[in-house]
């Protein structure tokens with residue numbers, strides 16, 4: 001029997017790639033065709049030159065590439081991918097005559113969407129464009145009021161909303177959205193249309209393709225489809241029945257051609273630091289003559305200015321080593337990654353029982369309410385908190401200035417996760433360090449993980465044993481307090497669970513009585 005091939009087949013277009021590491025930084029005054037208003041906007045953001053990935057994308061969009069192909073952009077964390085797509089989109093839309101929704105950027109969570117919206121919002125107004133956000137942060141009514149312009153109505157007269165439906169217009173040219181809220185607007189918001197969409201950006205593609213999110217992608221592709229089913233024959237299979245009425249027929253006159261062949265008018269930009277190579281996942285994007293822009297030949301790349309260390313310790317003493325490490329780092333901004341939301345909560349609680357460490361530590365997790373998370377993130381950005389303990393919630397895409405260190409309290413299972421986690425530091429050419437706490441049984445696995453990113457060695461970081469000894473007594477009492485807290489929390493949860501299941505039963509009973 002023949003052996004299975006060890007490497008997965010790579011799509012042919014991924015092999016003929018554009019290596020963006022061959023581009024130099026480009027000062028703004030040398031960037032061909034840059035709109036002077038955007039140049040001023042960029043300078044106001046303290047940006048004086050474009051990074052290599054941004055120059056590469058510029059060449060394929062505003063430059064000779066002229067947006068003729070869909071782009072798959074992969075470059076290391078913190079290399080400036082957001083501006084790489086935002087700048088050419090804004091520049092191209094600056095010529096638009098009528099306001100309508102022309103660019104849609106989809107991200108997997110609210111905090112990331114807010115971050116990306118801010119990048120667009122810092123350049124778009126300079127050329128008269130508006131940027132909206134659809135993430136479910138405010139009520140749907142408030143969001144609709146932001147996104148859709150209603151005609152001025154005479155006071156005192158009662159109107160049927162159906163009367164002015166044709167006059168509803170988009171208030172925004174660019175929309176940054178999470179899939180859930182996007183689907184809400186597609187399904188329910190009068191006047192919300194993707195009919196004029198020219199650009200679709202799928203940022204953090206791996207995460208977005210990993211989950212179906214109410215079939216948002218087939219829905220968007222179907223609604224932006226140019227002529228008939230021939231380009232995307234299976235999309236209608238995914239669509240709920242109600243979408244039939246929303247299907248749009250796009251005017252062919254706007255379509256671009258590639259080598260004489262017709263192409264859909266929607267340009268897609270697919271973005272990730274670790275883009276999937278899985279053909280079946282990529283097929284979901286229905287890419288048109290995709291062009292792969294990536295950094296060098298290696299599939300996984302860490303930021304150039306990142307220093308990695310391993311810290312070997314006994315599993316049960318991990319919290320002690322973490323505290324000693326945090327003390328050594330002297331209150332520098334730091335993210336500690338754990339393997340789950342539960343261990344994030346436990347670890348954060350335990351750290352609080354270590355007495356006054358002179359370091360402000362908070363938890364950031366998907367178990368928390370969005371408002372709590374946003375407040376924590378704001379305080380972390382402002383430097384009021386020095387250490388965030390998080391599971392995967394902070395790992396992808398988050399850009400917080402001044403994060404000097406990342407600590408892998410638990411070893412991540414995959415290289416992709418490792419890359420995204422450690423990429424929260426050493427961003428935009430800054431230096432940064434990452435520390436991975438390991439039990440000696442994990443050393444081999446860690447080595448294998450690093451080899452996937454072509455890293456052959458990782459120096460040890462040692463903590464003097466007297467630093468550990470001096471923390472032992474307080475650790476014992478912290479563990480006791482943690483145990484008590486966990487017991488209280490568990491019994492509280494049980495009570496809430498009991499109450500809600502009782503309430504559930506009552507409402508079921510009431511319902512059946514009706």
Ligand SMILES: Nc1ncnc2c1ncn2[C@@H]1O[C@H](COP(=O)(O)OP(=O)(O)OP(=O)(O)O)[C@@H](O)[C@H]1O
Pocket residue numbers: 046047048049050051054075076077078079080081082083272273396397398399423427428
């Ligand atoms: N040309 C530039 N000059 C200076 N700073 C820049 C430039 N472009 C981007 N930056 C800054 O670099 C940082 C990282 O950018 P960005 O968040 O877009 O990275 P990314 O490649 O998307 O990272 P990730 O893969 O983690 O999402 C941001 O703080 C951004 O403001």
